[in-house]
Amino acid sequence: MKxxxxxxxxxxxxxxxxxxxxxxxxxxxxVRAKKVPERLDFKEQAKAVRVIKVQATDVIPRxxxxxxxxxxxxxxxxxxxxxxxxxxxxLFKKGSICKKDTVLLRIDPAKYQLAAAQTExxxxxxxxxxxxxxxxxxxxRTSLEIEEKSLALSRNELxxxxxxxxxxxxxxxxxxxxxAAYYAQVTKVQNLKNSLNLxxxxxxxxxxxxxxxxxxxxxxxxxxxxxxxKAPFDCRITDVKIEMRQFVQxxxxxxxxDGTKTAEIAAQVPMHKMRNLMRSVSETLCFEDVDMExxxxxxxxTATVRLKSGDFSVEWEAQLSRxxxxxxxxxxxxxxxVSVDEPYKQIVVGKRPPLVRNMFCEVELSGxxxxxxxxxxxxxxxxxxxxxxxxxxxLKRKKVATDFSQTNFYVIKEGLTPGERLIVSDLIPAIxxxxxxxxxxxxxxxxLIAEAAGKADVK
Numbered sequence: 001m002k003x004x005x006x007x008x009x010x011x012x013x014x015x016x017x018x019x020x021x022x023x024x025x026x027x028x029x030x031v032r033a034k035k036v037p038e039r040l041d042f043k044e045q046a047k048a049v050r051v052i053k054v055q056a057t058d059v060i061p062r063x064x065x066x067x068x069x070x071x072x073x074x075x076x077x078x079x080x081x082x083x084x085x086x087x088x089x090x091l092f093k094k095g096s097i098c099k100k101d102t103v104l105l106r107i108d109p110a111k112y113q114l115a116a117a118q119t120e121x122x123x124x125x126x127x128x129x130x131x132x133x134x135x136x137x138x139x140x141r142t143s144l145e146i147e148e149k150s151l152a153l154s155r156n157e158l159x160x161x162x163x164x165x166x167x168x169x170x171x172x173x174x175x176x177x178x179x180a181a182y183y184a185q186v187t188k189v190q191n192l193k194n195s196l197n198l199x200x201x202x203x204x205x206x207x208x209x210x211x212x213x214x215x216x217x218x219x220x221x222x223x224x225x226x227x228x229x230k231a232p233f234d235c236r237i238t239d240v241k242i243e244m245r246q247f248v249q250x251x252x253x254x255x256x257x258d259g260t261k262t263a264e265i266a267a268q269v270p271m272h273k274m275r276n277l278m279r280s281v282s283e284t285l286c287f288e289d290v291d292m293e294x295x296x297x298x299x300x301x302t303a304t305v306r307l308k309s310g311d312f313s314v315e316w317e318a319q320l321s322r323x324x325x326x327x328x329x330x331x332x333x334x335x336x337x338v339s340v341d342e343p344y345k346q347i348v349v350g351k352r353p354p355l356v357r358n359m360f361c362e363v364e365l366s367g368x369x370x371x372x373x374x375x376x377x378x379x380x381x382x383x384x385x386x387x388x389x390x391x392x393x394x395l396k397r398k399k400v401a402t403d404f405s406q407t408n409f410y411v412i413k414e415g416l417t418p419g420e421r422l423i424v425s426d427l428i429p430a431i432x433x434x435x436x437x438x439x440x441x442x443x444x445x446x447x448l449i450a451e452a453a454g455k456a457d458v459k
Contacts, residue, residue, distance in 0.1 A: 046437040049425040051389055052445040056374050056418045059411055060454035061276040061367040061404070065267030065336055069359040072339060073233055073259030079248045080226040083107035088244050091237075097260060097344065098231040104255070107248065109227040116220035119213055126210045130203065137199045144192040151189050154182040234260045236344075238357070260344045263355035264321060265305055267363035268333035276404045277301055277367035300368040303338040305361050307353070314352050316340045318363070338363055366454055373403065374412040375452045377444065380424050381410055387423040387430055388416075389438045395423070397432055407451050 087106040091098050098104065158178050165175040235257035242254050278299055303318040317340070324335025343355040355361075380386055381400070390396045400415030416422070421438055 044435050046393070046435045047427070048437045048439065049389070049423050049427065050441040050444070051421040051423050051425075051438040052377075052441055052448070054374060054376070054416050054418050054420045054422050055445070055449060056372040057449050057452050059370040059373045059375060059406075059452045061370065062406060062454060063269050063273030063277055063365045065269035065333075065363045065365065067265045067267035067335075067361065067363060069263050069265055069355045069357060069361060071258035071260075071357060072262035072264050073235070075232055075235055075257045075259070076253060077104075077229060077255040077257070079107070079229075079250055079252045079254055081107055081112065081223050082248065082250045083109075083111065083227065084247050085242060085244055092240060092255070094237055094240055096237045098235055098237065098257070100231055100233050102231045103228050104231060105229045105242075107227040107229075109224055112220060112224040112227060116217060116224055119217040119220050123210060123213045123217060126206055126213060130206050130210070133199060133203055133206065137196065140192055140196045140199070144189065144196065147185065147189045147192055151182075151185045154178075154185045158182045229254065231257070236260055236356075258357055260354075261342065263340045263343045264337055265318070265340075265355075265361050265363055266324065266335050266337050267361075267365075268328060268331060269336050269363075269365065270333055271327070272404075273365075274334050274336070276406065277365055302366045304364045304366075305338065305340055305355070306364065307355075307359065307361050316343065316346065316355065320365075336363070336365065338365075370403075370411065373452075374416050374418065375409045375448060376400075376412060376416070376422055377424055377448060378405070378408050378410060379426070380422055382430075386416065387427065389421040389423060389436050393436045393438060395427070395430060395432060395434045395436055397430075409448055409451060 084107065085105055086108045089102065089104045091102060092104040158181075161170060161175050161178045164170045165172065237255060237257045239256045240254075242248060242252075248254065278301075299320065301320045303320055305316040305318045307314050318338040319341075321337045321339040324337065327334055340355055346352055347354050376386065381402070384399055384401075385397050386400050388396050388398055398415055401413040403411040403413040405411070421440075423436070423438070424441060424444060
């Protein structure tokens with residue numbers, strides 16, 4: 001069987017074969033034109049990092065605490081006598097500042113003036129009785145002296161008559177009359193002696209009554225003094241509870257006031273921070289054998305009180321007053337009480353307010369300096385390792401031991417020496433021996449030294 005191939009069929013076949021042939025020709029041409037890959041030599045790339053030079057500097061241990069202001073002295077004015085309020089000072093108002101011994105109010109003193117006058121009169125009466133008793137004693141002694149002389153004469157006369165009676169010169173009645181006269185004189189002498197013997201007891205009784213009345217007078221004078229309510233120290237009135245013409249009872253609270261001489265802030269400080277501050281305290285120091293002044297000198301802590309509100313900040317110099325006797329069981333912090341002297345004398349209108357009760361303040365404590373210690377930024381410590389750039393600008397890991405941490409830095413006990421270049425960049429990955437392109441971060445180094453020296457804010 002024969003097939004006829006027409007021109008039309010041949011054209012169709014050519015349209016299919018032609019693109020294939022053309023494609024093969026193009027691929028062959030590309031293969032011939034392909035270049036052999038060039039062989040390049042490997043060149044290590046240096047990693048850019050920031051470094052600071054390790055320095056030894058004096059470190060001021062510091063810690064922050066926060067607490068509320070309380071006055072060192074507080075006064076609750078209590079009426080010590082009863083009566084009607086007859087006078088009130090213009091200063092006796094909430095918020096007023098009063099000097100010591102300022103009379104703030106008076107209670108009607110008439111009742112207590114009368115009591116004092118009555119007791120004074122009783123004292124004068126007793127003194128008059130004592131003077132009369134002294135006069136009686138003198139009279140009795142004079143009379144006794146005379147009567148004793150008369151008794152001696154009577155005794156002599158009795159003996160003379162006895163002799164006459166024994167000789168039957170006088171009668172028995174005459175002798176008996178002389179005996180009666182003699183015994184009468186003895187009775188007079190004895191009565192005078194008895195009167196003199198009673199005088200010391202009477203004097204003692206009168207003196208006892210005098211002492212009682214003198215005590216009563218002092219009590220009356222105190223009551224009279226208590227009618228004037230005086231400020232016991234320089235203070236600021238915080239509350240007033242009475243009004244003019246009001247009758248007050250003994251023991252009634254009239255007002256409250258806070259002392260202005262010294263303000264205290266009881267700040268809570270973490271225990272580990274306090275341990276850093278007290279590094280210089282002698283291990284042999286016995287707290288029971290020293291007073292607070294010696295303890296302050298040994299600890300060497302200074303304090304600064306800050307009041308912050310938004311962009312407003314003001315400071316006061318303070319001193320460590322004492323340490324709290326207990327630890328806060330929830331926060332495990334120690335209470336540190338610092339005091340600011342004369343806070344009201346340091347007022348600057350619009351710039352420095354007074355330290356008043358319940359003002360929330362920041363307390364910065366600074367200890368004795370740790371001399372020539374090595375410090376590094378917190379970010380430079382990786383667990384127990386740091387990264388340094390060696391003399392060939394390659395990364396080297398070093399084990400370090402930290403002494404303590406503070407703000408944004410660690411104090412290194414061992415493992416680093418001054419002059420080494422510490423890497424402060426965050427390297428990922430950090431491969432031992434990798435090539436580095438170190439660039440010194442002078443600003444970070446200066447800031448680190450400033451923080452260590454206590455010239456930057458504590459965090």
